[in-house]
Amino acid sequence: MAAMTTARPTSRPSEGRPSVVQTFLSRHGGMMPTFAAVAILVLLFIGGEIFLRGDFIKPLTISNLLINYAYLLVLAVGMTFVILTGGIDLSVGSVMAFTGMLGAKLLADGSPVWIAVPAMLLGGAVIGLFIGILVQYFGVQPFIASLAGLFLGRGLAFIVSLNSIKVEEPAVVWLQSTRMKLGDWVITPTGIIALVTVAIAAFVLHLTRFGRTIYAIGGSEQSARLMGLKVGRTKVAAYVISGTCAGLAGLLLTAYSNAGYPRNGIGTELDAIAAVVIGGTLLTGGRGYVLGSMIGVFVYGTIKTIINFMGAEQAWMQIIVGSLLLLFIVVQRAIVARAEGRR
Amino acid sequence: MDEVRPLLELTGATVRFGADAALDHVDFRLYPGEVHSLMGENGAGKSTLIKAITGALAMDEGELRLGGEPVAFATPHQAQAAGISTVYQEIELLPNLSVAENVFLGREPRRGGVVSRRLMREHAAAVLEDLGLALDPASLLGTHSVAVQQLVAIARAISADVRVLVLDEPTSSLDLDEVAELFRVIRELKARGVAILFVSHFLDQVYELADRITVLRDGELVGEYLTGELLRIDLVQKMLGREIGEVRARGRVHEDDAVDGAAAVLRARGVSVAHGVADADVDLAEGEVLGIAGLLGSGRTSLAHALTGVAHLEAGVIRIESADARLDSPRHAISLGVVYSSENRRRDGIVAELSVVDNITLALQSERGVFRRIPPARRRELAASWVDALDIRPPDLDRPVGTLSGGNQQKVLLARLLALSPRVLVLDEPTRGIDVGAKVEIQNLVSELADNGMSVVFISAELEEVLRVGDRVAVMRDGHIVETVAAADLTTDSLLALVAQPTEGED
Numbered sequence: 017m018a019a020m021t022t023a024r025p026t027s028r029p030s031e032g033r034p035s036v037v038q039t040f041l042s043r044h045g046g047m048m049p050t051f052a053a054v055a056i057l058v059l060l061f062i063g064g065e066i067f068l069r070g071d072f073i074k075p076l077t078i079s080n081l082l083i084n085y086a087y088l089l090v091l092a093v094g095m096t097f098v099i100l101t102g103g104i105d106l107s108v109g110s111v112m113a114f115t116g117m118l119g120a121k122l123l124a125d126g127s128p129v130w131i132a133v134p135a136m137l138l139g140g141a142v143i144g145l146f147i148g149i150l151v152q153y154f155g156v157q158p159f160i161a162s163l164a165g166l167f168l169g170r171g172l173a174f175i176v177s178l179n180s181i182k183v184e185e186p187a188v189v190w191l192q193s194t195r196m197k198l199g200d201w202v203i204t205p206t207g208i209i210a211l212v213t214v215a216i217a218a219f220v221l222h223l224t225r226f227g228r229t230i231y232a233i234g235g236s237e238q239s240a241r242l243m244g245l246k247v248g249r250t251k252v253a254a255y256v257i258s259g260t261c262a263g264l265a266g267l268l269l270t271a272y273s274n275a276g277y278p279r280n281g282i283g284t285e286l287d288a289i290a291a292v293v294i295g296g297t298l299l300t301g302g303r304g305y306v307l308g309s310m311i312g313v314f315v316y317g318t319i320k321t322i323i324n325f326m327g328a329e330q331a332w333m334q335i336i337v338g339s340l341l342l343l344f345i346v347v348q349r350a351i352v353a354r355a356e357g358r359r
Numbered sequence: 360m361d362e363v364r365p366l367l368e369l370t371g372a373t374v375r376f377g378a379d380a381a382l383d384h385v386d387f388r389l390y391p392g393e394v395h396s397l398m399g400e401n402g403a404g405k406s407t408l409i410k411a412i413t414g415a416l417a418m419d420e421g422e423l424r425l426g427g428e429p430v431a432f433a434t435p436h437q438a439q440a441a442g443i444s445t446v447y448q449e450i451e452l453l454p455n456l457s458v459a460e461n462v463f464l465g466r467e468p469r470r471g472g473v474v475s476r477r478l479m480r481e482h483a484a485a486v487l488e489d490l491g492l493a494l495d496p497a498s499l500l501g502t503h504s505v506a507v508q509q510l511v512a513i514a515r516a517i518s519a520d521v522r523v524l525v526l527d528e529p530t531s532s533l534d535l536d537e538v539a540e541l542f543r544v545i546r547e548l549k550a551r552g553v554a555i556l557f558v559s560h561f562l563d564q565v566y567e568l569a570d571r572i573t574v575l576r577d578g579e580l581v582g583e584y585l586t587g588e589l590l591r592i593d594l595v596q597k598m599l600g601r602e603i604g605e606v607r608a609r610g611r612v613h614e615d616d617a618v619d620g621a622a623a624v625l626r627a628r629g630v631s632v633a634h635g636v637a638d639a640d641v642d643l644a645e646g647e648v649l650g651i652a653g654l655l656g657s658g659r660t661s662l663a664h665a666l667t668g669v670a671h672l673e674a675g676v677i678r679i680e681s682a683d684a685r686l687d688s689p690r691h692a693i694s695l696g697v698v699y700s701s702e703n704r705r706r707d708g709i710v711a712e713l714s715v716v717d718n719i720t721l722a723l724q725s726e727r728g729v730f731r732r733i734p735p736a737r738r739r740e741l742a743a744s745w746v747d748a749l750d751i752r753p754p755d756l757d758r759p760v761g762t763l764s765g766g767n768q769q770k771v772l773l774a775r776l777l778a779l780s781p782r783v784l785v786l787d788e789p790t791r792g793i794d795v796g797a798k799v800e801i802q803n804l805v806s807e808l809a810d811n812g813m814s815v816v817f818i819s820a821e822l823e824e825v826l827r828v829g830d831r832v833a834v835m836r837d838g839h840i841v842e843t844v845a846a847a848d849l850t851t852d853s854l855l856a857l858v859a860q861p862t863e864g865e866d
Contacts, residue, residue, distance in 0.1 A: 042498035046455065223473045225465075228456070232464055235453030242451045243515075244436035245465050302455035 049296030049348060050308035056294075056340070057311055060318045068325055075200035081317040082207035083192075087112065087268040088316070089210040091288040092295070092309040093217045094261025097254040099292055100221070101233045102301025103158035105255060107147060107165030108262040109284035113277070114173040115139045115266030119188075120181035120276025129187045137263040143169055144259020148252035162255075166285070169262075173278040180277040183270055191271035206268045213264065217306040230254060234301025290341050291316050298348050315340070364427060366391045366554045367412070367443075367523050372421035374407050381407040384421070385580045387573055389523060389554040394545065396569035396586070397558050398598055400655050400820045404578040405558055409527055412556070413445045414438035426522070444516035448528040450508045452515070454501030459483035461500050462515045486518045487511075490544050506537035513544060517553070524548060525556045530564060542568060560656030561837070562591060562859065576600050595654065595859035599822060623678075624814045625697065625783050627666060630675035635661025637838045638675070643783060643814045648805060650829025650846065651818040652858055658838035659818050660702055663787045666816065667699035668692035679783070693726065696782035700772055700789055702818070704765070708772045711761030715751065716742040718760045718771050723778045745774035749804065766797025773804070784808065785816040790824060802828050822854050834858055 064072035082089070091108050098105045115136040122132040143165050150161035183189070191205045221227035229250045232240040241247050270276050295312025297304025319336050323329075365388035374382040382404045389395050399405050410416035412423065414432025423430055425441060432438040435445065452461045459479045460467070468478040483496035492510055500508055509529055516524055526545070530538050545568060549555055559565055565572065565586070572589060574581040574597045581597045627641040636658040643649050653659045664670035666677065668686030677684050679695050686692045689699060701707035709718055719742040724733055733741070739756060746754050749770040751763075760771050769789055776784060786805070790798040805828050809815055819825050825832055826846050833843045834857040842857060849857075 039495065039498075042495065042502045043457070045499055045502060223476075225467060225469070225474060228460060228464060228467065228474065231456055232453050235455040236451070239451040239453055240464075242435060242447070243465050244434075244439055302453070 046303045047296070047305070049298075049303075049344065050305050050311065051296075052344070052347065053295050053308055053311045053315060057315050057318065060315065060322065064318065064322045064325070067322070072322075072325070076202065077321060079202040079207075080321070081314050082210065083202065083204050084272075085313055085317045086204070086206040086210040087265040087272065088284070088287060088291065089310060089313045090213050090261050090265040090268060091284065092291045092313050093213050093306055094258035094265075095285075095288045095292045096217065096295075096297055096304060096306045096309045097221075097230060098158070098258045099289070099297050099299060100230050100301055100304055101251055101254045102237070103151060103251070103254065104162060104289065104299075105144075105147065105165070105258045106159065106162040106285050107143060107169055108258060108265070108288055109281035109286075110166050110169030110173060111140050111143050111259060111262035112169075112266045112269060112284065113280040113282075114143075114169040114176070115263040116270045116280055117173045117176040117181065117276040117278055119267060119270055120183045121176050123183055123185045123188070124181050129185060132185075133267060136266050137260055140259040140261070140263025140266065141256050142259070144256040144262070145252065147259070148255030151255065152248050152251045165259075170278075173280075176276075177278065180275045182275050184274075188267070188271050189274060191268070192274075206271055209264070209268065213261065214306060214310050221306055226250060226253070231302055234298075234303070236302075287316060287337075290337055293348075294337075294340055294344050296344070299345070363390055365389060365424075366426060368424040369408070369412065370422050370424075372408065372411050372423075373419050374404075374411060374416060375419050380578050382411065382418075383578045385575065385578070386583075387412075387580075388583075389556055390571075391522070391554050392549055392552045393570045394549055394555045394557050394568050395571045395573065396565045397556060397573050397575065398565065398594065399575035400598055403575040403598070405575060406527070407578070408575065409445070409525055409556070409558065412438070412523075413443055413525060439519060442520055442522035443525065444519060444521045444523070445525040445527065446509070446512045446516050446529055450505065450512055452500055452508060452512055454499070454508075456500060457497050458487070458494055458500050458503070458511055459496035461511055462486055462496075462518050466519070482518075483514075486514050490514055490517075490547070504537075506533050506540065509533065509537075510541065510544065513541075517548060521548075521553055523554045523556065525558075527558050528560065529557075530559055530561065538564065560654060562594070562654070563837075566591065574598055591859045592856055596855055598654075599820060599855075624680060625666065626678040626681075628676050628678075630662070630665045630677065631673045632661045632665045632670045633673055635670065635838060636665055639665070639840045641666065641816075641833065641840070643816065645782075645814055646809050646812045647831070648809045648815045648817055648829050650825035650832040651816060651835060652822055652825045652832050652854055653835030654858060655820065657835040657858075659835050660787055661838070662835065662840075663699060663785050663816065663818055666692075666783075667697055667785050669699060693722070693779060693781075696780075697785065698722075698776040698779055698781040698783070699785045700776055700787060702787040702791060704768055704772060704792075709760045709768050712759055714757045715746065715760055715763075715771055716756045719745055719774045719778060722775050726779060741778065742774075745778065749774055750800065764794070764797070766793035766801070769793055769797070769801060770804075773801070777808075781813070783814045783816070785818075787818045788820060789817070790819060790821070798824070822851050822858065826851060826854060836860070 061073055091112065095105055095108065118139050119132045119136040122135060147161045147165045150156040150164070151158050194205055195202050221230060229240065229245045232243070232245055233247055233251060237247060269280060291312035292309045293299060294315050295308030295310065297308060316337060320333055323333050367389040369385070369387040372382050372385045372387070373380060385404065385408060387408060397405050397408065407416065411418050414435050414437055430441060432441065456464070462483045463479050467474045468482055469475060470478065480496045487494050487496060490510060490513065494507065500511060529541060533541065545555060557568060569586045571583065572586055572594065573583045574594065576598065623642045624645050625641065625643040627639065630639045631637050639662055641649070651659050651662065661670060665672055668689045668691050677686060679697065684695055705711065710721070716738055720733060720738045727733065742756050746756065751767050751770045760768055763771065790801055802824060805815055805817060817825065817828050826849060829846045831843055832846050832849060832854065833840045834854070835841065836858065
């Protein structure tokens with residue numbers, strides 16, 4: 017074909033057919049940070065195993081990750097949508113607290129589960145919608161708009177009650193107390209809910225027009241608009257999804273702790289963001305995977321578990337997560353800089 | 360050919376921005392299977408016309424017909440749906456997605472409501488092959504060169520049912536091989552009966568590709584011509600226009616003696632800037648005005664950037680007062696007495712919201728640093744003296760500069776630079792978009808400054824002006840200084856010929 021010259025695998029000197037590695041890189045270069053997260057997870061496990069003399073890598077430890085951090089996983093899924101569009105959602109921690117309180121209060125007042133649970137999801141969705149509209153139609157910075165959402169959620173949580181509300185509703189308690197066993201592996205309904213959320217998110221992001229539009233917006237909002245994509249509604253929807261996930265996380269956390277507590281989830285939004293970034297999603301948007309965010313949550317959970325096992329100061333948790341975050345952001349910058357250098 | 364009707368017909372198109380008409384009753388037509396070039400300098404209304412056709416901008420008056428039917432597009436999306444696709448100068452695609460997705464985003468092939476990646480890859484491969492591109496559709500767009508990305512943008516444009524393809528300066532970031540590849544694709548589309556609107560600054564490319572040329576100037580239609588019947592020199596003349604103003608003749612002090620290197624205030628050798636200037640030599644003597652003549656895209660602005668530390672030099676040396684100067688920033692250049700006034704006054708020049716005083720003293724204050732504030736009384740005194748000296752009207756120091764006329768804004772900008780007492784003043788199109796009276800004033804001012812020993816580089820699209828103000832004129836074409844001639848030895852026509860002349864090996 018006459019045009020072979022233009023289609024050479026660009027900027028690589030080797031002639032002839034591109035190797036398998038080159039093809040893979042040119043197709044899936046964006047996955048590198050996520051692979052790095054997997055590598056770090058593996059290293060953490062090996063490190064834990066060595067430190068704790070063979071007491072770490074066992075089904076229970078791994079099962080516990082999902083049992084203990086189901087709520088964080090759901091938050092990270094919602095956050096991934098928002099960050100992929102190039103935004104940020106700081107409200108999720110306090111929205112989770114608010115919806116937890118709302119559900120606990122409704123149940124305590126005698127409402128049935130089928131009203132309380134949808135009300136929690138709806139509460140989260142409405143706050144997400146509010147943030148999305150501020151961002152999209154009033155041109156407010158996502159940081160500021162979701163900061164408003166953060167204060168709003170926390171305030172609403174305290175309005176519901178200043179004190180913790182116990183939840184004894186069997187259906188909610190069941191979510192966390194049921195242990196389904198498969199050999200030595202254990203999973204709770206909360207863990208299943210979290211995994212299903214991940215699966216739905218992965219499907220939506222990769223195989224629907226809506227999902228691809230999310231990526232397009234993160235790549236370049238201007239280009240997406242010129243391509244005739246529905247930028248406005250998609251961006252708002254990303255925040256609604258994040259809010260709904262925060263509502264769901266509120267349910268999972270309530271089930272986990274058997275209570276709603278208005279001070280729950282202070283700073284959890286930052287844990288969720290850290291997990292998403294460690295999982296390889298670019299803060300500037302357009303690149304990343306929801307499965308990466310899951311790995312990010314597991315990395316976060318594993319570090320915390322190791323520190324608990326060692327009986328070390330919890331302060332180390334923050335230092336290690338902070339260092340990892342820094343490392344990943346530098347790696348991402350390098351990747352972006354390389355991509356721009358080629359343009 | 361007579362019974363062929365235009366596919367797209369624009370009549371009486373008028374677009375106003377405030378009081379100014381960016382497009383004034385312009386007619387334009389596009390036949391199927393032809394390449395039609397839209398020509399004009401900066402501000403001629405080319406991009407406005409394109410936007411009117413592609414639905415990016417609403418017309419105040421005028422009618423658009425597509426295939427004989429009157430149409431009105433509120434958004435680019437509607438125009439696309441009607442078969443008008445646009446490829447922009449800046450590649451408006453998504454580097455983070457695959458080639459196939461970039462081709463089909465927004466109308467992905469779906470199977471049962473689910474995007475089918477396999478179908479999308481197959482369709483994309485077919486479209487790419489149609490264009491003669493052997494490209495892995497699953498690879499990320501960002502891994503390919505700019506040229507390939509540009510071709511993918513075209514693949515996107517033609518993968519829909521395209522009747523009209525608008526190419527807005529698609530070649531500005533491509534090298535020669537890549538341009539040839541693009542042209543091959545364009546010719547193929549033309550053979551299929553697509554109507555192509557091709558905008559480019561490069562005359563060679565226009566003459567190679569276009570069947571027909573429409574020339575715009577200052578928002579007005581100059582005329583429509585068959586390429587074969589329009590000489591290059593006539594085209595350039597129509598683009599630049601002519602205008603005779605009254606100017607005080609200036610005693611040409613330097614025209615006889617060619618500047619010898621030692622006396623040069625500024626001396627550049629072999630200066631190159633990526634995608635701009637290649638291997639340019641410049642000598643500028645004390646009190647000399649060096650005019651730069653060249654068409655848009657000839658590298659005239661890049662040269663100005665190279666001389667003033669705005670652009671990073673790929674090669675070459677610049678000596679100021681016979682000392683090597685590595686100009687790594689405009690700030691550094693200013694400290695050596697070289698100041699630059701941008702061609703884009705509104706964006707890179709004045710601060711429209713600030714007052715006349717603030718604008719004039721801005722650079723001076725910045726030069727002195729934060730800790731040595733100019734006392735307010737001194738600032739006003741200084742500004743008042745410049746307002747007086749340059750006759751800035753109205754002489755109201757506290758007025759926001761944005762409310763002044765274009766000519767007076769330009770004077771404020773000049774005052775700011777002159778307040779730095781520079782040795783070399785680089786003016787990039789200082790008279791663009793200002794009225795004739797103000798133009799003449801600025802030309803006279805430049806002459807006066809030079810008479811008082813300042814060295815000036817004066818860039819303008821208007822050849823008469825360059826000749827009138829310059830002692831010598833450097834002619835630029837395709838990023839090269841092709842000749843430097845004493846202004847006295849040139850006439851407008853001979854300069855026009857130099858500016859328009861095709862590169863060697865053609866015609």
